Amino acid sequence: MRKFLAVIKREYIQRVRTKFFVIATILGPLMMAGFTIVPALMFSIKAGGPTRVAVIDQTGKMYQRVARELTNGRPVHSSTPQPESPPGRTNNPNDIDQNGRIFQGSFVVEEVRLDNQPLDQIRRQLDARIQNKSLDGYIVLPPNLLKDEQPEYRARNAADLFTQNYVENSLSRAVRAQRMVEANIDEKAVEKMSQPVNLKTTGASGEESKGESSFYFAFGMGLLIYMSVMLYGQFVLGAVIEEKETRIAEILFSSIRSFPLMIGKLVGVSLVALTQLGIWGLAFLLFTLYGVGMLAGRGVDISWPHIPPMMFVYFVLYFLMGYFIYATVYAVVGSMVTTTQEGGQLALPLVLMLVAGFYLSFSIIRSPNSSLAFWASMFPFFAPITMLVRIVTETPPFWQIALSLVIGFATAVGLIWLASRIYRVGMLMTGKKASIPEVWRWVRQS
Amino acid sequence: MEDAKPTLVLDHVTKRYGDFTAVNDLSLQVRPGRVFGLIGPNGAGKTTTIRMIVNIIIPDSGRVELFGQKMTTALQDRIGYLPEERGLYKKMKVGEQLRFFAELKGLRGKEADERIDNWLRKLQLSDWKDKRAKELSKGMQQKVQFITAVIHNPDLVILDEPFSGLDPVNVDLMKETIQEQKAAGKTIILSTHQMEIAEKLCDDVCMINRAHKVLDGRLREIRRSFSRNAVALQFEGGDGFLNDPALVANIRQNGDDCEVLLVPGASPQTLLRRLVDAGVAVTKFELVEPTLHDIFIEKVREAA
Numbered sequence: 001m002r003k004f005l006a007v008i009k010r011e012y013i014q015r016v017r018t019k020f021f022v023i024a025t026i027l028g029p030l031m032m033a034g035f036t037i038v039p040a041l042m043f044s045i046k047a048g049g050p051t052r053v054a055v056i057d058q059t060g061k062m063y064q065r066v067a068r069e070l071t072n073g074r075p076v077h078s079s080t081p082q083p084e085s086p087p088g089r090t091n092n093p094n095d096i097d098q099n100g101r102i103f104q105g106s107f108v109v110e111e112v113r114l115d116n117q118p119l120d121q122i123r124r125q126l127d128a129r130i131q132n133k134s135l136d137g138y139i140v141l142p143p144n145l146l147k148d149e150q151p152e153y154r155a156r157n158a159a160d161l162f163t164q165n166y167v168e169n170s171l172s173r174a175v176r177a178q179r180m181v182e183a184n185i186d187e188k189a190v191e192k193m194s195q196p197v198n199l200k201t202t203g204a205s206g207e208e209s210k211g212e213s214s215f216y217f218a219f220g221m222g223l224l225i226y227m228s229v230m231l232y233g234q235f236v237l238g239a240v241i242e243e244k245e246t247r248i249a250e251i252l253f254s255s256i257r258s259f260p261l262m263i264g265k266l267v268g269v270s271l272v273a274l275t276q277l278g279i280w281g282l283a284f285l286l287f288t289l290y291g292v293g294m295l296a297g298r299g300v301d302i303s304w305p306h307i308p309p310m311m312f313v314y315f316v317l318y319f320l321m322g323y324f325i326y327a328t329v330y331a332v333v334g335s336m337v338t339t340t341q342e343g344g345q346l347a348l349p350l351v352l353m354l355v356a357g358f359y360l361s362f363s364i365i366r367s368p369n370s371s372l373a374f375w376a377s378m379f380p381f382f383a384p385i386t387m388l389v390r391i392v393t394e395t396p397p398f399w400q401i402a403l404s405l406v407i408g409f410a411t412a413v414g415l416i417w418l419a420s421r422i423y424r425v426g427m428l429m430t431g432k433k434a435s436i437p438e439v440w441r442w443v444r445q446s
Numbered sequence: 447m448e449d450a451k452p453t454l455v456l457d458h459v460t461k462r463y464g465d466f467t468a469v470n471d472l473s474l475q476v477r478p479g480r481v482f483g484l485i486g487p488n489g490a491g492k493t494t495t496i497r498m499i500v501n502i503i504i505p506d507s508g509r510v511e512l513f514g515q516k517m518t519t520a521l522q523d524r525i526g527y528l529p530e531e532r533g534l535y536k537k538m539k540v541g542e543q544l545r546f547f548a549e550l551k552g553l554r555g556k557e558a559d560e561r562i563d564n565w566l567r568k569l570q571l572s573d574w575k576d577k578r579a580k581e582l583s584k585g586m587q588q589k590v591q592f593i594t595a596v597i598h599n600p601d602l603v604i605l606d607e608p609f610s611g612l613d614p615v616n617v618d619l620m621k622e623t624i625q626e627q628k629a630a631g632k633t634i635i636l637s638t639h640q641m642e643i644a645e646k647l648c649d650d651v652c653m654i655n656r657a658h659k660v661l662d663g664r665l666r667e668i669r670r671s672f673s674r675n676a677v678a679l680q681f682e683g684g685d686g687f688l689n690d691p692a693l694v695a696n697i698r699q700n701g702d703d704c705e706v707l708l709v710p711g712a713s714p715q716t717l718l719r720r721l722v723d724a725g726v727a728v729t730k731f732e733l734v735e736p737t738l739h740d741i742f743i744e745k746v747r748e749a750a
Contacts, residue, residue, distance in 0.1 A: 002549070002552065002554070003549065003550050003552070006546060006549035006550055007550075009549075010538075010542075010546045014535070014537070014538060014542075242535070242536075243533075245533075246533030246534065246535070246536070247529060247531035247532065247533040248533040248534065248535065249533075250497075250502065250527075250529040250531065250533070251527065251529060251533070251547065251550075251594065252550065253502040254500040254501070254502050254522060254525065254527045254529075255522060255523075255547070255550040255551055256550055257519055428497070428502065428503065
């Protein structure tokens with residue numbers, strides 16, 4: 001037992017202290033945060049203050065509407081009420097700040113009147129202002145805008161697709177509304193009639209579901225299991241190959257029986273994995289408790305799933321199940337081969353199995369109660385991913401969960417038993433890769 | 447000491463791998479407190495024999511008895527083993543590595559640390575305690591590995607080719623250490639294909655070739671029984687006096703030496719008198735004991 005603990009201790013300490021572990025543990029939550037928060041930030045925060053746009057209205061009647069659409073219905077802080085103001089003046093900066101840094105409100109619009117000057121001359125003036133950065137862009141509304149003439153948006157940053165899109169939509173709405181008015185259609189009525197529906201989705205138990213975020217959550221859980229099982233399985237493979245290649249195995253076997261040695265190794269690496277997942281779990285929890293609220297207070301609304309505590313328990317259970325199934329097979333593979341490359345080749349079917357389980361989870365997220373979902377979550381090589389995804393999307397009856405756990409852990413025990421017989425012989429065999437019939441003979445003989 | 451129970455008994459032990467017989471019907475006894483040489487060329491079956499002794503492979507037939515008991519995993523802790531193919535965890539520090547192997551042998555706590563420090567000092571490795579194994583030279587790694595074999599103070603130390611890869615200084619250090627172990631009452635099994643080294647260190651030897659035992663016994667007795675009545679000579683002057691079939695059976699030039707094989711029964715004293723009478727200047731006159739190498743070759747030829 002003491003020797004067994006010595007193996008676990010070595011495996012654990014040597015791994016937890018590596019730079020890789022430290023970096024991966026820190027980067028994990030950062031990446032998690034990256035995937036959820038950064039897009040939210042990107043969409044909501046636009047660096048560098050509001051976009052200052054000038055509008056040259058050659059139709060003579062569109063400016064108000066366009067300005068209102070651009071500033072999203074807020075009062076237009078434009079220069080129209082002050083026709084005498086020179087074209088160069090910007091709007092009251094206080095108003096801009098009140099609009100906040102939210103993208104939709106971050107337009108400052110000013111009207112530039114032609115006042116019988118030629119269009120080209122005004123363009124030149126505005127181009128000069130864009131050059132000296134007192135303006136970000138200008139819109140030219142041609143006289144026949146309402147028919148089919150194309151408006152033009154000239155911007156310093158023509159690659160800013162978001163702004164471009166936004167300008168286009170705003171102009172479309174303004175033009176559509178003006179056309180209606182001119183066709184004698186009540187604008188208010190149209191607005192009322194074209195109000196979009198807002199779909200409210202609720203889970204089976206009645207709580208309001210944040211559809212998108214729980215999809216991502218189910219997907220994320222599947223991905224996390226997949227990646228950790230793969231990563232830590234590979235660790236076991238690497239560790240076994242190292243001991244075989246360097247012939248440390250010979251000393252080990254002269255001191256400890258192969259069964260506790262192999263189990264010690266598997267348990268040691270699993271503890272490393274649990275340490276890492278534990279740190280991530282804690283980071284997740286802290287973020288849920290403090291981070292989400294804090295960001296919301298700053299106007300960044302990220303959709304964050306509500307996770308029942310039982311979820312963490314299931315996660316750990318299914319992770320361990322997946323880990324012990326796959327890592328055990330990895331250990332066997334490692335003992336059969338002579339080099340890391342060979343190990344990679346021989347482990348390929350195993351990797352494919354794991355990938356298959358991961359891809360199955362896509363269809364399972366869509367129909368978690370199909371018979372495909374049922375059988376996939378009973379098959380021990382798929383269950384760690386598929387059953388977890390089912391639990392997240394639409395929790396199956398408890399007997400199904402229990403059954404899949406029983407099948408899975410029974411499989412793991414069987415594999416470990418089988419593996420320990422192959423391991424001992426394989427580890428001492430050198431020179432060539434073992435063939436499957438050979439391995440089968442080892443199993444029967446030992 | 448002579449009548450003490452043998453430390454190790456192999457009784458008609460055979461190990462096959464498929465069609466290949468690695469060790470065939472091998473019997474031997476290792477007596478306590480002695481250095482036992484397991485000698486033979488590469489591929490003779492030495493390593494397989496040792497692996498059966500340390501219980502990492504199990505013989506197909508025959509019996510291995512250690513300290514008067516049937517081999518068990520518990521007895522493994524009383525053996526120290528330096529395998530031929532050496533391995534250390536490359537990224538692990540020397541000190542931690544030794545600590546781990548000590549723990550695997552049931553050693554722990556302060557005692558383990560003290561012994562590790564003592565051994566590192568003894569083998570001039572103290573400065574390397576916190577270095578990773580991969581930073582060490584091959585010879586140093588080997589010394590570290592040697593420590594793992596003796597750290598738990600085992601009764602039986604098995605060294606498989608302990609000198610390969612060592613420079614002359616470290617070979618001497620290693621020899622010295624082996625002698626100390628012997629003086630401390632340990633039984634030592636030394637497996638090697640370097641017969642000159644075995645000759646200097648071993649009390650008893652067992653020669654194996656192609657899975658079979660060629661001969662075994664006390665080294666001194668073996669050499670005596672193979673004595674060929676030969677003299678190594680160095681002299682200046684004519685050598686006509688050597689042409690006497692009643693005295694000299696054969697002459698062989700061996701480097702600067704002239705090796706003279708006397709006819710059975712002839713006395714070396716007669717040869718010496720002849721030399722003096724012939725008036726040649728003798729710079730070397732030495733009775734030649736057969737080397738293990740010679741004995742081995744002779745036995746293998748006999749068997750063929």
